Amino acid sequence: MLAEWREFEHLMRQPGNPSVRIILCRDGRTITEAKSELSDARTTDYPIVHGQPALIDFSCSLVRPDVLTESGISPIKRRPNWLRITKGWLFGTANLSARNVVSFRDHVLSHGIERPLVLMIGAATKGAGTDGLYETEAVRQIAFDIYPSAYTHFIADAHQIPLASGSVDGVCIQAVLEHVINPEQVVSEISRVLKPGGLVYAETPFMQQVHEGAYDFTRFTELGHRWLFRNFETISRGALGGPGLSFYWAAKYFLRGLTRSRLLSDVLSLPFALAALMDGMIGEDHKTDGSNGAYFLGRLTGTSIPLSSIIDEYRGAQR
Numbered sequence: 001m002l003a004e005w006r007e008f009e010h011l012m013r014q015p016g017n018p019s020v021r022i023i024l025c026r027d028g029r030t031i032t033e034a035k036s037e038l039s040d041a042r043t044t045d046y047p048i049v050h051g052q053p054a055l056i057d058f059s060c061s062l063v064r065p066d067v068l069t070e071s072g073i074s075p076i077k078r079r080p081n082w083l084r085i086t087k088g089w090l091f092g093t094a095n096l097s098a099r100n101v102v103s104f105r106d107h108v109l110s111h112g113i114e115r116p117l118v119l120m121i122g123a124a125t126k127g128a129g130t131d132g133l134y135e136t137e138a139v140r141q142i143a144f145d146i147y148p149s150a151y152t153h154f155i156a157d158a159h160q161i162p163l164a165s166g167s168v169d170g171v172c173i174q175a176v177l178e179h180v181i182n183p184e185q186v187v188s189e190i191s192r193v194l195k196p197g198g199l200v201y202a203e204t205p206f207m208q209q210v211h212e213g214a215y216d217f218t219r220f221t222e223l224g225h226r227w228l229f230r231n232f233e234t235i236s237r238g239a240l241g242g243p244g245l246s247f248y249w250a251a252k253y254f255l256r257g258l259t260r261s262r263l264l265s266d267v268l269s270l271p272f273a274l275a276a277l278m279d280g281m282i283g284e285d286h287k288t289d290g291s292n293g294a295y296f297l298g299r300l301t302g303t304s305i306p307l308s309s310i311i312d313e314y315r316g317a318q319r
Helices: 082-091 093-109 183-193 222-228 243-259 262-268 270-281 284-289 307-313
Strands: 017-027 030-039 042-046 052-055 117-121 140-145 154-156 168-174 194-205 232-239 293-300
Touching: 017 052, 030 052, 042 052, 093 168, 093 194, 093 232, 093 293, 117 183, 168 183, 183 194, 183 222, 194 222, 222 232, 222 293, 222 307, 232 284, 243 262, 243 270, 243 284, 262 270
Parallel strands: 052 154, 117 140, 117 168, 140 154, 168 194
Antiparallel strands: 017 030, 030 042, 194 293, 232 293
C-alpha cells in the first residue's frame, strides 16, 4: 500500500545531491512548499504541481519546467493504460507480470524487515499485475513519475532520484527504461537508493514500436536487459510476450501507417491478435529471440558480471 508522507519524508534528498535533505511544508495532506537548504544563505525551491513537489533539476532533465504547471502537464502525460492492461490480460503477459510482482513482493518480505519500503518508478498509472503489491499492507510504497497522479507522492526524473542512498528495500520499474535518455544512469540510481541486498523488478520492451512519441528512446533484448542489471544477482528473468505478440504490434503499426488512424488500426489489427495467443506454443528459447519485452527480478550484490561472461547468459535459440 502507498506509504504516508510522514513515513519517508526524512529520506527526501536534493536531486543529484543526496547529502542535502529536502524540507517539505504541508497544509494537511497537501504540499505547499519544498526546498533544499544548501547553506544559511542559499536555498533551492521546487515547484508544486497539483499538490505534489516537482523534485527535478531542470538544468539536466528532459522534463521542462514550463510544462509542469497546473494547466500544462498534458504534453508529458502518458496516455491512460486501460487498453494496454486489457490486452496484457488477454495475451497472458499481465498474468506473468502478476506472478513476477508477487514473487518480488515475497522476496522483499523474506528479509524479515517490518513493513519494508518499495520504490515505484513511473507509477502515475498502475502497472499491469501490480495489484498484488498495492494491496499488501505489509509493504509500503513510495511512488513517483514525471507527472502527478493519485498513485504518486512526488514528481521526479529517474536519472536523479530524490531519495537518500540505501533507503529502500525494493524498486519496481515497469515500462519506464525505454522512456529515459540514459538507462544506465537510471539503473545506477536504483542501485544507489537500494539497501545492500535490495531487490529490483523491471520490465522493458524489445520488439515494440514507438508508443510515447518524443519520450521514447531505447529497446533491449533479453540479454541486453540482463547486462543492464549486471550488478544484480538473477532470481528470475525471461521474455515478456513472444514473437506472436511482436507480430501483432508490427501489424497494428503497419495498419496505422496505412490508415493514419489510431482507432481504425486498433480495430483492423484485432485478427492479428491470434498470433499473440499462439505464443504459448513457442519454446522459451525462440520466445526469447523474438520477445516483445523482457523482465528481470534480481538482488543487488555489489559485484558485476564480467564483460567476458555476458555471452554465457544468452538463453535464446541461436546457440
